[in-house]
Structures are given as C-alpha cells and as structure tokens.
Amino acid sequence: MDFSIYDLTSFDQGIDKCLYENLTPFWATVVEMTLIGLIFLIFYALVALFLIYAERKVCAFMQNRVGPNRVGPYGIFQLIADFIKLMLKEIIPIKNADKFLFNLAPFIVVIASFMAMAAIPFAKGLHAIDFDIGILYVVAVSSMGVIGVLLAGWSSNNKYSLIGAMRSGAMIVSYELSVGLSLLTVVILAGTMQFSAIVEGQANGWFIFKGHLPAVIAFIIYLIAGTAEANRGPFDLAEAESELTAGYHTEYSGIKFALFYMCEYMNMFIVASIAATVFLGGWMPLHISGWEGFNHVMDFIPPFLWYLGKTFALVWVIMWFKWTFPRLRIDQVLTLEWKYLLPINLVNILIMAFIVLMGWHF
Amino acid sequence: MTTNQLMFIIFSAIIIIFSVMTVTSRRILRAATYLLFVLVATAGLYFLLQFNFLAAIQLTIYVGGIVVLIIFSILLTSHIGDRLEAPGWKKIVPAILVATFGAVITLITVLQFDFPTKAITGSERTDIREIAKSLVSTEKFGYSLPFEVISILLLAAMVGAIILAKKRED
Numbered sequence: 001m002d003f004s005i006y007d008l009t010s011f012d013q014g015i016d017k018c019l020y021e022n023l024t025p026f027w028a029t030v031v032e033m034t035l036i037g038l039i040f041l042i043f044y045a046l047v048a049l050f051l052i053y054a055e056r057k058v059c060a061f062m063q064n065r066v067g068p069n070r071v072g073p074y075g076i077f078q079l080i081a082d083f084i085k086l087m088l089k090e091i092i093p094i095k096n097a098d099k100f101l102f103n104l105a106p107f108i109v110v111i112a113s114f115m116a117m118a119a120i121p122f123a124k125g126l127h128a129i130d131f132d133i134g135i136l137y138v139v140a141v142s143s144m145g146v147i148g149v150l151l152a153g154w155s156s157n158n159k160y161s162l163i164g165a166m167r168s169g170a171m172i173v174s175y176e177l178s179v180g181l182s183l184l185t186v187v188i189l190a191g192t193m194q195f196s197a198i199v200e201g202q203a204n205g206w207f208i209f210k211g212h213l214p215a216v217i218a219f220i221i222y223l224i225a226g227t228a229e230a231n232r233g234p235f236d237l238a239e240a241e242s243e244l245t246a247g248y249h250t251e252y253s254g255i256k257f258a259l260f261y262m263c264e265y266m267n268m269f270i271v272a273s274i275a276a277t278v279f280l281g282g283w284m285p286l287h288i289s290g291w292e293g294f295n296h297v298m299d300f301i302p303p304f305l306w307y308l309g310k311t312f313a314l315v316w317v318i319m320w321f322k323w324t325f326p327r328l329r330i331d332q333v334l335t336l337e338w339k340y341l342l343p344i345n346l347v348n349i350l351i352m353a354f355i356v357l358m359g360w361h362f
Numbered sequence: 363m364t365t366n367q368l369m370f371i372i373f374s375a376i377i378i379i380f381s382v383m384t385v386t387s388r389r390i391l392r393a394a395t396y397l398l399f400v401l402v403a404t405a406g407l408y409f410l411l412q413f414n415f416l417a418a419i420q421l422t423i424y425v426g427g428i429v430v431l432i433i434f435s436i437l438l439t440s441h442i443g444d445r446l447e448a449p450g451w452k453k454i455v456p457a458i459l460v461a462t463f464g465a466v467i468t469l470i471t472v473l474q475f476d477f478p479t480k481a482i483t484g485s486e487r488t489d490i491r492e493i494a495k496s497l498v499s500t501e502k503f504g505y506s507l508p509f510e511v512i513s514i515l516l517l518a519a520m521v522g523a524i525i526l527a528k529k530r531e532d
Contacts, residue, residue, distance in 0.1 A: 143426025
C-alpha cells in the first residue's frame with residue numbers, strides 16, 4: 001500500500017482491497033461505513049471547535065480586544081473547557097413543549113449538515129461520495145436543515161422561539177434560490193455537476209477567472225446567500241439577542257444547545273467549502289498557464305492544505321461580514337433577495353449561457 | 363443477506379411504519395414530521411437503486427419544498443395544544459373500504475406484472491445529460507411541449523399568488 005499526500009486514491013484502494021480480502025463483502029461494507037462515519041464525526045467536532053475559537057479571536061481583534069487568553073497559550077484550551085461545560089450541563093426538560101419534536105429538531109439540523117459534508121472533495125482521493133449530481137445533492141440535503149429550525153421554534157411553545165423560527169425559515173427558503181442559481185451558473189461553465197469533475201476542470205485556472213465577470217458576480221451572490229443560509233450575521237435576525245433572546249434555540253440547554261451552536265459553525269464551513277470547491281478550485285493548486293516554474297512550486301503544497309487554506313480564507317470573509325455589518329431587518333432581508341439578488345442572478349445565468357455558447361470562456 | 367437487502371428492509375420498514383403513523387397521529391405537526399421521514403426514506407430507496415437524480419429531486423421538491431410549506435402553514439395556523447378530534451364510525455368505515463380497495467388493485471397489478479429479473483448495470487442508467495436533453499427536445503420522446511405547458515401553468519399560479527397576496531389599494 002503506497003502512501004502519498006498528493007494522491008490518496010491508491011491509499012483508499014489499498015484499505016478497500018485489504019478489507020475485502022479479509023472479510024465477507026457484507027462486513028467489509030459495514031466496517032468501511034463505520035470508519036468513514038467515525039472520521040467524519042471526529043473531523044466535524046474538531047472543525048467546529050476550531051471555528052468557535054477562531055470566531056472569538058477574529059471578533060476580538062475586529063473590536064480591538066484580545067479575546068480568550070487565560071486558559072493555555074493564547075487561550076486555546078478555553079474551548080475544551082467550554083466543551084466540557086456544555087457536555088456536563090443539565091438538559092432542562094420543558095413542561096409544555098412537544099417533547100418528541102423538541103428532542104428531534106437538533107438532530108435534523110445536524111443530519112442535514114452531515115449529509116452535505118459527505119459530498120465535499122477534501123483532497124485527491126479524500127472524497128466520501130462522488131455523485132454525478134454532486135451540486136444538486138448538496139443543495140437538496142441542505143434544504144432539510146430548515147425543517148429542524150422550524151420544528152425547534154414551534155415545539156418550544158415560546159413566542160420568541162416561534163418568531164425566530166418563522167423569520168429564519170422565510171429567510172432560508174428565499175436564499176436557497178440564490179444559492180442554487182449561483183451554483184447553476186458555474187454548472188453551465190463546467191458542463192457537469194460532479195464535484196470531482198468540477199475540480200479537475202479547474203486544473204488550468206479557477207472558474208472565478210475562467211468565467212469572466214458572470215463568475216465573479218455568481219461568487220459574490222453565493223457568498224451573500226450562503227451567509228444567509230447559515231443564519232450568520234448580518235442575517236442573524238432569527239436570533240437577534242436584543243429582541244428575541246436566542247431565537248429558535250432559546251429553550252435548549254446543555255448538549256442540545258451545543259448541537260445547534262456547532263451546526264451554525266459547520267454550516268458556515270460547508271458554505272465556504274462549496275464556494276472554495278466550485279469557484280476557487282477546491283484542492284487544485286493555483287496554476288497559471290505558461291508559468292512552468294511557478295506551477296511546479298505550487299504543486300509541492302499538498303492538496304488538503306490548498307483546500308483548507310481556501311476554505312478558511314472564505315470562512316474568515318464570512319466572519320468579517322458578521323462583525324462589520326449591522327443586522328438587517330426581516331423586510332430588508334427579503335427585499336435584498338427577491339428584488340436584487342434573484343433578478344441579477346437570472347440575468348447572470350443568461351449571460352453565462354451566452355458566453356459558454358459563443359466559446360468566450362477560457 | 364447482502365447490505366442492499368438490509369438497507370431495503372430498513373427503508374421499507376421506515377416507510378410503512380411512518381406512513382401509518384402519519385394518518386393516525388392526532389397532532390398535526392407530528393403527522394407532518396412522520397411524513398418527512400416517509401419521504402426521506404423514499405429518497406433513500408432511490409439512492410439504493412442508484413437513481414441519484416431522482417433521489418435528489420425527491421429531497422429538493424418533497425422535503426425541501428412541500429414538507430416545509432406544510433410545516434409553515436401549520437406554524438401559522440395551529441397551536442401546540444391542538445389535537446384533531448377522533449373520527450367517528452361514519453368516517454372510519456368508508457376510509458377502510460377505500461384503502462382496502464386501493465391496496466387490492468395495487469397488489470393485483472404488482473403480482474400480475476412480469477418483472478425482468480436481470481440487474482441494471484452502470485451503462486444502462488440514465489445520465490442526467492440525457493434527461494436534460496429530452497426535457498427540451500422536440501423530437502420523439504422529447505418533453506418540450508409538456509415542459510412549456512407546465513412552465514405557463516406555474517407562471518400563471520405565481521402571478522395569481524402575487525395578486526392574492528398584494529395589498530389592496532382601496
């Protein structure tokens with residue numbers, strides 16, 4: 001079994017072959033699924049913890065503060081402490097809530113983000129499922145998350161929660177259109193919905209450069225709509241502290257609150273990953289045609305680092321949005337989507353289709 | 363037993379159990395949630411058959427669209443303590459008769475149909491490019507006309523919805 005950090009395909013195949021040689025096909029499949037599930041679970045928890053720390057530090061620097069700095073060097077163990085606290089906290093049962101739906105809601109949100117993560121290509125050969133309809137699949141499963149939010153708000157039997165859930169539901173359902181349409185712009189350019197093919201198509205230049213202005217417009221619209229999809233500021237009116245306490249997850253405590261909290265960060269990470277994969281080439285190194293030496297140097301950086309670098313740069317942009325823009329009102333949010341983003345998006349798709357038809361793209 | 367058979371049994375069990383729970387639940391939002399499980403499990407069956415496109419469409423339209431719409435309308439109209447009243451005999455007897463009738467017809471059709479026993483291989487699966495082409499083609503097996511008719515119907519419905527929701531000026 002040869003191992004190379006530049007191409008993990010042979011590594012995967014080695015493990016696969018080894019399992020199928022030693023076990024019956026049934027148990028080999030079961031072991032593979034368990035392994036992949038465990039890897040995703042650990043990755044999910046680690047990334048969420050890191051993002052919460054990053055958010056606190058980024059927020060602190062933007063507000064000219066220091067942020068967490070007491071527990072460990074630069075406060076890096078603050079999160080472990082917070083995590084243990086959330087795990088050990090009492091889960092308060094709500095007397096007049098619909099218990100079944102109340103307990104179910106956080107899991108629907110988590111499952112939706114988990115399913116979306118399965119289709120993301122992390123590096124060459126580090127890709128759980130590579131559907132031929134990858135982008136459609138991600139859009140489809142991430143539309144499930146809003147059901148969890150709505151159920152959480154309703155079953156809490158609390159006016160603040162219900163208003164928060166309605167706001168967030170209306171917002172997510174509207175911005176899904178923009179997310180879908182801006183990704184469709186790139187599908188037209190790439191000619192495929194398969195994530196691996198989209199990444200391969202960017203070997204000689206990222207789609208944001210290949211598609212001229214329409215690709216840049218689609219990228220900006222995707223970032224705005226993705227921020228709204230992840231319920232992040234300036235679109236965090238669902239949990240506007242000053243008016244709605246914590247919105248749809250007001251009544252949740254302990255580990256169930258932690259699930260909602262983690263999901264917010266993971267949704268942000270998924271939005272950034274999809275943007276990095278579709279517009280900025282995913283794990284593909286930055287290549288400029290003609291600059292042989294430069295391309296060769298870029299190839300030395302492992303694909304996984306390229307992927308992480310691009311994703312965290314975009315995560316930082318989304319955090320930057322949150323701490324610099326004031327929160328929008330619900331009518332402003334809906335006006336932005338229906339009167340500006342959606343018409344711009346539709347015209348943008350037409351222009352992109354025209355460019356691809358005429359062969360003007362690179 | 364292969365993994366495929368195991369998954370099929372799990373999905374079918376979810377579909378059957380939650381379908382029954384959907385129609386027997388007294389709380390309307392719980393019924394909607396059970397319906398959600400049924401629809402997701404159906405998408406799971408499509409994924410099992412490797413009809414990925416159909417599965418993703420099932421998730422987008424039924425789960426992301428219709429169930430969200432149902433939940434939204436329940437959220438706006440009902441309260442958490444609301445229970446549907448238990449149906450009387452006048453409703454239960456006709457319902458059982460109609461359900462049995464439907465089940466018998468479906469069973470007869472399924473049992474009489476001669477299913478091909480060979481498995482479908484990768485090359486025989488429909489590519490999404492073919493689906494896209496046949497959707498707008500005007501040749502034989504092209505769906506151009508139905509596609510346009512449905513588009514006009516949807517446009518009319520959208521205009522109607524906007525007019526209904528618009529504030530009257532008088």
